[in-house]
Structure formats: C-alpha cells, structure tokens
Amino acid sequence: MTITYDSLLSEITAPDGRDILDPATGELVGKAPFRSVDVLDDAIARAKAAQPAWASRSDDERKALLLQAADAIDAAAEPLAELLSREQGKPLEGPNARFEVGACANWLRATAATELPGRTLIDDGETHATIHYRPLGVVGAIGPWNWPMMISIWQIAPALRMGNTVVVKPSEYTPLSVLALAHVLDTVLPTDVVNVVAGEGDLGARLSSHPDIAKLMFTGSTRTGQAIIKSSADTVKRLTLELGGNDAGIVLADVDPKAIAQELFWGAFINTGQTCAALKRLYVHTDVYDDVCRELAEVANTTPMGRGLDEANVLGPLQNKAQFDIVADLVDKARSSGATILTGGAPDAEAPGYFYPTTLVANIDNANPLVSEEQFGPALPIVRFESVEEAVEMANGLDVGLGASVWSADLDAARAVAARIQAGTVWINSHGGVHPMIPFGGVKKSGYGLEFGVEGLAAVSAPQVING
Template sequence: MTTEVAAPSGYDAFLAAITPTSGLMKTILDPATGGVVGEAPVHSVADLEHAVAAAVAAQPAWAGLGHEGRSAALLRAADAVERSAEDLARLLSREQGKPLNGPNARFEVGSCVAWLRAAATIPLEAETIVDDGQTRAELHYRPIGVVGAIGPWNWPMMITVWQIAPALRMGNSVVVKPSEYTPLSVLALAKVINEELPEGLLSVISGGRDVGERLAGHPAVGKIMFTGSTATGKAIIKSSADTVKRLTLELGGNDAGIVLPDADPKAIAQDLFWGAFINSGQTCAALKRLYVHEDIYDAVCEELGAVAAAAPMGNGLDETSVLGPLQNKQQFDIVNRLVDSAKHSGARILTGGNPPQEQPGYFYPTTLVADIDNDNPLVAEEQFGPALPIIKYSTVNEAVAMANGLDVGLGASVWSSDPAAARKVAARIQAGTVWINKHGAVDPRIPFGGAKQSGYGLEFGVEGLKALGVPQIING
C-alpha cells in the first residue's frame, strides 16, 4: 500500500526551482510514505509586509490593462500551467497524498487550467439599471485593490486558483497564504502563473498562524477569501472587522444526501461513492451523511460496498491507485476517533474501520457504516475522511428534517429516478447547492457558496467575478 515510487528527473528540477536557498525552512513529508518531499520557506510577518507593499504598488497598472488585457494574461497563465501539468501533479500527489489518477492530482491541475480560462473569458458588462429618457444609471464593478487568499490543504492548487483567478481578472493584486501542510504545491503553482504576470502582482507567503492573522487584519488588504474550517472563518471575521474588509468564506460542511425510495441502487452506487470518497473524503462539499429509505436501504449498502471493494487505495504515484492517504495525522486521528465511536455505539461496519498498524503513511481504509443513529458523532461531526455513515429513514419528511438538523449547509444531494420529485425535495433542503443524482459537481460557470455556518459569499461565474469587485453606480 505504501510502496515508495520514484519521481522523474524533470520533477526533481521543478522542485529544486521552488526550494529556498536560505532562511527558515520547514521539511514537508509525504503522507503516504513519511519520506521527505522538499523544503518550504517559513515566511515571517515582515515578509508579508513586503509582499503587501509590492501588491499595492503593482495593482494600479494591472487594473489599467482593462478586462481585455488582464484576460489575455490569464489565458497565457493557463497555458503555462497546462505545459507544467505533469510536474505539478506529481508534486501535488507527493505533498497532499492524492493519487495521480481518478478525480485526484491530474484532475486538480486540469481544473486549475479550466478555472483560469473560465475566469478570463466569462463576460462582465456594465448593467443599465434605469434608462427612461430622464435618468440613466449604470452599475459597474471596480477593483478592490489587494486581495488576501487563505487556502486549505485538501485541494491546495485548485482552491488557490478559485481565489486568485477572479481576483486578478477583476483588476486586483493577490497575496496568498497557503496551508502549512501543503505550501510546496501552491508555491509551485504561483511560480508557473507568475511567468505571465507582472512582478509583485501575485505573491505566496508560506508562514504560520501569525502571518494569516496579520493578512486578515492588514489595513492595505481590501478583501479576504478563505476556504477552511468554520472556527477559523469566525476568527477571520473578527480579525477583519476593524478594517471593514469584504469577505468570501467557504467554511466547513457536513453534506447530506437523501436517497428516495424510487432510486435504483445499482445505477446510483458509483456516483454516490465518488460523491463521498473523492479525495478520500477530504473535500468540503463531499457527501458526508447518507440518508436512505428503508425500502432500498440494504440494496444501497450492498452496492456501495461493491464499489468500495473495487477502488484501490495506495501511494499516489502508483498509477493504479485512485484513493490515497489522509493528508496529516491530525485528520487521521479525527477519522479514527469518529469511526471508533460508531463501533462502540453498536453501528455495523460494512467495510473498513481497521487502519493498518505499524505501516508508514496515514492510510485509513474506505469505511462504510450502517445502522447508525443520526446523533452519533460520525454523523453529527464533519469527519473529512474516507468514512461514510448510512442512516435509514422511513418518510421523506424525516429525511429532510435530519438533513437540515445541523448548523452547516454547504451542499446536499437528492437521488431519485424521478428528477422532478427530486427537485421538490431539494427545494426543502437548507444548503447553498443541492445536486440531483450527483454530489459535489462544481462548474466554473455556476455560482457556489454556503448557507448557515458554511460561510457566505459566492464564487464562480459572473457572481464570483462581481464578488471580487466594488460595485459603483454611475448616475447621469
């Protein structure tokens, strides 16, 4: 499961190009093997101040290029990422743990290319609000200035692009603070993108919590984009208050899926599985609570078990792997604790539940848990790993009430052979996005954001571009 796989020489040269030659450094370890991936800089608050100052200086000329000039640069950046895609994917696989194949590392880098191109090409025209012969009012969106982007470790490259691409398109400069777990991936991505951008416009500051706190409260930063836990999001809200920053927060989720009694268990099993286990469950908008009607409960459990058995888990550089390790020990311990609590409560472990002992890597086996109460910690807390609780229900009203029973609402899904019936149920669910017969399928053209304590603000599409600008009315 954890066999070391050698990376090619081209990758070694790529990694060397982002390795610091002096200053404080942090050794980054491969979550699959425990081996050294590389050395990342440990930047300070002073480094952040220099980056913000450079961003302030670079932003006006960038804004002056207009949408056409900025879009052209972003399209060139997308081409540059595409040229370096394999080296980026291999670095991502080693640092984050996700396999090259399946909806994982190569998929993530490909998504970076797609989102850069989408941000560059989605039209954003001035809106005429009133034009009645006496009054004319137009709505425009102007650059904010400097945007701070604070990203997570689960999809470090892709989510960074989700943040920086629309910010740059709208005429802003950006300072990125990556997760301390996955800084190399973001540093490498920024190095490639910066081949096509003016100096100082996009910086990555790879530091600790003190750097993130200063970025969130910095008076020269006009907006913070953050993807991560609800607890950290609340801290950012507090840090940003004195400077009245604009915020886009994509926070924790604990997404529910409801399988209606008319669904075909075999037909939906593959999509159900990947809705839950993409990136080994380490996805904010992954399916984390599955509610199945009692009439088809056993059949759904059986079909999911068959899909799980056919999904190999192993070292990310092994071309046969489609599931990888958890990224860090803290997350491994959370998943292990929650599955153990389910076992002790009397829930039935259909598959998995017993992590390998005395082996390198944070591998937790694909785990399906049946006959579990809705208030069990594995259901009520976000596990963020490869363990799916499957809860039986009797009526749709009961399922909807359970799905809405938590204080989060990022995504949800409804599964049915009747899309019209599924949409009626979807309208009753308190979540920012409700998918029908799929889960977690994001699209750069379609706005995405959370409800309740899963955050606020929209990303993607025209609405995502508008969120990175300051609305201005020209009246007259």
C-alpha cells in the same frame, strides 16, 4: 524552458525551510520557506504598488494573460501533479492530482471567458443610472490543504481578471504545491501581481487584519472563519468564506441501487473524503437501504487505495496525522455505539503513511458523532429513514449547509425535496460537482459569499453606480 519536477522543486524550496513529508510514506518532499509577518507585510506592499498598473491594463489584456497562464500550467502539468501527489497524498490518476492541475488551467480559461460588463439600470428620460465594477485593490487569499492548487486558482483567477493583485497564504501542510503553482504563473504574469507567502497561522491573522487588504477569500474550517470575521471587522473587509460542511444525501425509495452506487461512492470519497462539499452523511429510504449498503460496499471493496505515484491507485492517505486521528476517533465511537462496520474501520497500525481504509457504517443513529460532526475523510455513515419528512428534518438538523443531494428516478420528486433542504447547492443524482459558470457558496455556518461565474467576478469587485 522546460519545467521538470527537480527544477520546479529547486525554485521553491529553501535549505533552512520547514520539512514537508509525503503523507503516504513519511519521506521528505522538500523544505518549504516559512516566512515571518514582516515578509508578508512586504509582499502586501509590493502587491499594492503593482495593482494600479495591473488595473490599468485593458480587460482584453488581462484575459489574454490569464489564457497564457493556463497554457503555462498545461506545459508544466506533469511535474505539478507529481509534486501535488507527493505533498498532499492524492493519487495521480482518477479525480485527483492530474485532474486538479487540469482544473487550474480550465478555471483560468473559464474566468477569462466570463463577462461582467457595466450596464444601464434606468434611463427613462429623467433619470440615468449605470453600474460598473471596479477593482478593489489587493485581495488576500487563504487556502486549504485538500485541493491546494485548485482552490488557490479559484481565488486568484477572478481577482486578477477584475484588476486586483493577490497575496496568498497557503496551508502549512501543502505550501509547496501553491508555491510551485505561483512559480509557473510568474513565468507569464507581471511581477508582484500574484504573491505567495508560506508560514504559520499568524500570517493568516495578519492578512485578515491588514489595512491594505481590501478583500479576503478563505476556504477552511468554520472556527477559523469565525476568527477571520472578528479580526477583519476593524478594517471592514469584504469577505468570501467557504467554511465547513457536513453534506447530506437523501436517497428516495424509487432508485436503482446498483445504478447509482458509483456516483454515490465518488460523491462521498473523492479525494479520499477530504473535500468540503463531499457527501458526508447518507440518508437512505428503508425500502432500498440494504441494497444501497450492499452496492456501496462492493464499490468500496474494489476501489484501490495506496501511494499516489502508483498509477493503479485512485484513493490515497489522509493528508496529515491530525485528520487521521479525527476519522479514527469518530469511527471508533460509531463502533462502540453498536453501529455496523460494513467495510473498513481497521487501519494497519504497522503500515507507513496516514492510510485509513474506505469505511462504510450502517445501522447508525443520526445523533452519533460520525453523523453530526464533519469527518473529512474516508468514512461514510448510512442512516435509515422511513418518510421524506424525516429525512429532510435530519438533513436540515445541523448548523452547516454547504451542499446536499437528492437521489431519485423521478426528477420532479427530487427537485421538490431539494427545494426543502437548507444548503447552498443541492445536486440531483450526483454530489459535489462544481462548474466555473455556476455560483457556489454555503448557508448557515458554512459561510457566505459566492464564487464562480458572474457572481464570483462581482464578489471581487467594488460596484459603483453613476447616477446622472
């Protein structure tokens, strides 16, 4: 059966549900069925009941079903992308809605292709010990509103591959996208292997404390992550936490500003800056500072922003009013401090939607709130430095450390600087790219635990050593 946009929406909405509005226009997208804690408890019970049969399937069977799920997403890619664009706001084109849906299918395939076999640890004639990776049971997943489908797959795919079942609580802002994704998965997967329950924050609190949730995966703010750590303590839950970041980029003096401008721009402004591992504060050597600012402004001024369904656009609105207000307040504080607004900084108060113009802020102090607080939107502060030591000190000066980047024509010099930066991932001459085979996770208050690749599979497994 062919899945259309209308048929997809009819499967996941409810007449008495919560209104979900398009952040670009304010128009109704659909009514999301927000459920109670009792409904969540029932979903957990069903996931628990379904888990033994799922775990008893062979690894090859589970891999085959993940591949079929990827094919199902591909077959429904256009209606999924349209719904995502309407609900989240991101454009269809560019590294946005179609890209995100495609990434869901690609991640399922990559997860199916990744191997985590048991292995012999020691066999010396006296001692024989092997390690094996067993299912945990039911994995809980709490996702964000910025990449709702893709991050849900990041949580679902490895958990399923290792024999767990999953209960997902999507963000209140983007529940329809995740419900639609689950509907497509359900056309292939056994009943109750993946369960999505939309609702308020009390559902997340229940997931983090429920005794039948063996592992919780969370992507979101540091503050919420800290609450999850506390509420999961009584049940000693395993946790993977990908929390807030305020990623630094360091541009060394030997770069060609024009050559790096596009990569710098998209490192900061992918998904209109609404990405955990986006470049959020840029440190530029004084020798190339003015040229980098000029080239970035040129890219910003020629990159179209608007409603996502218009395929000419590659930047969209902020997803919600709360985030719009955060960005506007931080830019206003920067302006009041005497910083230079190179471009943007003046949203149209009369226009519909939560559009904040692409904004570059120069001549700003490192202590300014736009630098020290995560803006999570289309506003990039550009700080001047004179020595590498100064740049590294500023980059390491915050209590978060998700990602960072170093930009240089000299790879050895860049790698030497990268080794000094306190971040889970440091990119060289790019920023924010992730790969399904490369582990990803933060340090400091950006969380703990690794996703992707072999390490990601291990993180949703219970290692068991057999000694003898």
